[in-house]
Amino acid sequence: MTIAHLIDDDDAIRDALAWLLRSRGVASRAWSSAEAFLADYCGEMRGCIVLDIRMHNMSGPELFERMVELGCSMPIIFLTGHGDVPLAVNAIKRGAFDFIEKPFNDNELADRVIDALRIDAERSSQAASAATIEGRLAQLTSREREVMDLVLAGKFNKVIADELDIAMRTVEVHRARVFEKMGVRSAVELAQLLVGRAKTD
Amino acid sequence: MTIAHLIDDDDAIRDALAWLLRSRGVASRAWSSAEAFLADYCGEMRGCIVLDIRMHNMSGPELFERMVELGCSMPIIFLTGHGDVPLAVNAIKRGAFDFIEKPFNDNELADRVIDALRIDAERSSQAASAATIEGRLAQLTSREREVMDLVLAGKFNKVIADELDIAMRTVEVHRARVFEKMGVRSAVELAQLLVGRAKTD
DNA sequence: ACCGCCATTGTGGATATCCGCAAGCATGGG
DNA sequence: CCCATGCTTGCGGATATCCACAATGGCGGT
Numbered sequence: 275m276t277i278a279h280l281i282d283d284d285d286a287i288r289d290a291l292a293w294l295l296r297s298r299g300v301a302s303r304a305w306s307s308a309e310a311f312l313a314d315y316c317g318e319m320r321g322c323i324v325l326d327i328r329m330h331n332m333s334g335p336e337l338f339e340r341m342v343e344l345g346c347s348m349p350i351i352f353l354t355g356h357g358d359v360p361l362a363v364n365a366i367k368r369g370a371f372d373f374i375e376k377p378f379n380d381n382e383l384a385d386r387v388i389d390a391l392r393i394d395a396e397r398s399s400q401a402a403s404a405a406t407i408e409g410r411l412a413q414l415t416s417r418e419r420e421v422m423d424l425v426l427a428g429k430f431n432k433v434i435a436d437e438l439d440i441a442m443r444t445v446e447v448h449r450a451r452v453f454e455k456m457g458v459r460s461a462v463e464l465a466q467l468l469v470g471r472a473k474t475d
Numbered sequence: 476m477t478i479a480h481l482i483d484d485d486d487a488i489r490d491a492l493a494w495l496l497r498s499r500g501v502a503s504r505a506w507s508s509a510e511a512f513l514a515d516y517c518g519e520m521r522g523c524i525v526l527d528i529r530m531h532n533m534s535g536p537e538l539f540e541r542m543v544e545l546g547c548s549m550p551i552i553f554l555t556g557h558g559d560v561p562l563a564v565n566a567i568k569r570g571a572f573d574f575i576e577k578p579f580n581d582n583e584l585a586d587r588v589i590d591a592l593r594i595d596a597e598r599s600s601q602a603a604s605a606a607t608i609e610g611r612l613a614q615l616t617s618r619e620r621e622v623m624d625l626v627l628a629g630k631f632n633k634v635i636a637d638e639l640d641i642a643m644r645t646v647e648v649h650r651a652r653v654f655e656k657m658g659v660r661s662a663v664e665l666a667q668l669l670v671g672r673a674k675t676d
Numbered sequence: 677a678c679c680g681c682c683a684t685t686g687t688g689g690a691t692a693t694c695c696g697c698a699a700g701c702a703t704g705g706g
Numbered sequence: 707c708c709c710a711t712g713c714t715t716g717c718g719g720a721t722a723t724c725c726a727c728a729a730t731g732g733c734g735g736t
Binding site for chain 2: 681682683684685686687
């Protein structure tokens with residue numbers, strides 16, 4: 275379910291946002307505080323977050339910080355009523371999706387929310403395939419990972435055998451298992467699959 | 476030469492910035508308008524840019540836009556005196572390095588400039604190696620590129636020969652030339668080298 | 677016409693990879 | 707004690723890759 279998560283302690287704003295988004299076909303759910311949202315938060319949530327900067331207790335940036343720590347990847351749109359440039363700059367640099375001043379233009383905000391939802395949908399599918407790869411990597415035994423790393427370094431089985439001080443045949447077996455478990459048929463495909471990934475992660 | 480390029484139509488600000496940076500061991504050069512800077516600009520310039528938002532004629536954001544079009548990769552630090560949040564958000568999202576409000580804290584600004592110079596130095600070395608790779612790719616003949624793409628797709632020489640309707644021996648020759656020109660010794664190394672690169676670019 | 681560059685192909689041999697078959701050894705759980 | 711899992715190794719053969727040597731033909735520039 276891809277919805278907009280609205281977090282604002284102003285009832286009127288929440289209602290207005292919900293109504294606005296509903297009119298554009300976007301589902302939403304609202305919370306009246308950062309704490310309330312955190313209580314309901316789980317990593318599987320998808321969609322985007324519309325977050326007021328200034329709230330009782332935990333502020334928008336504080337919640338943002340917390341979400342980053344929790345590994346939340348939902349795009350976050352900040353709403354602010356008092357144009358704090360350093361805050362905005364910081365938020366964007368830390369990966370916030372947008373930073374919009376109140377009073378906002380309804381259409382513009384709705385457009386940004388829809389953009390954010392689209393971005394999240396794209397990121398989710400990418401994350402899913404990344405998770406598949408991670409799952410396959412997790413199936414490898416430690417020895418297989420060692421061999422895989424050396425294979426990815428472009429070394430010959432002979433060299434790998436020498437470095438690990440085992441027979442070449444053993445390397446071949448591990449290598450074949452790696453290919454099988456990772457679902458590839460050659461070292462090149464393996465390299466393609468693992469582009470930009472750190473060793474033995 | 477890694478220096479800070481100061482662009483501001485206020486003489487006092489330029490002088491103050493130059494003095495401040497000099498006291499931190501950072502060389503700088505100043506321009507009194509965006510046009511004057513553009514007239515001197517060349518793609519080989521290294522360092523960072525400190526740019527006032529509001530200037531006669533061409534404004535900071537306009538110059539930024541122009542620099543992006545020119546492919547300038549120097550980090551840009553904006554200086555602004557009137558906290559325009561949308562402007563700041565836009566600048567950061569488009570890749571500006573920072574956006575600092577006047578009156579600024581001297582040490583803080585100098586720190587940011589130094590950070591920017593460091594980032595530029597890192598990017599420059601990366602760009603240099605990328606340029607090396609591009610240069611090597613440019614040495615390949617079109618046929619060699621075709622073969623390389625198929626090799627990177629993990630296909631056997633036999634299959635490649637079939638697809639290109641040439642003899643396997645010919646594929647071997649092209650393949651060897653590709654390895655030689657690209658400075659690698661195996662298909663895996665080639666894949667490592669070209670991670671994230673588009674086909675036949 | 678000559679030369680350089682590129683694409684093409686062949687032969688033959690040295691290396692490497694891929695893989696089924698078979699098996700020994702250690703470790704940890706039922 | 708038996709069994710599953712993982713790491714290890716050997717043998718032998720089918721494939722693939724790597725490479726030196728050798729050669730033909732097209733194309734563009736001198």
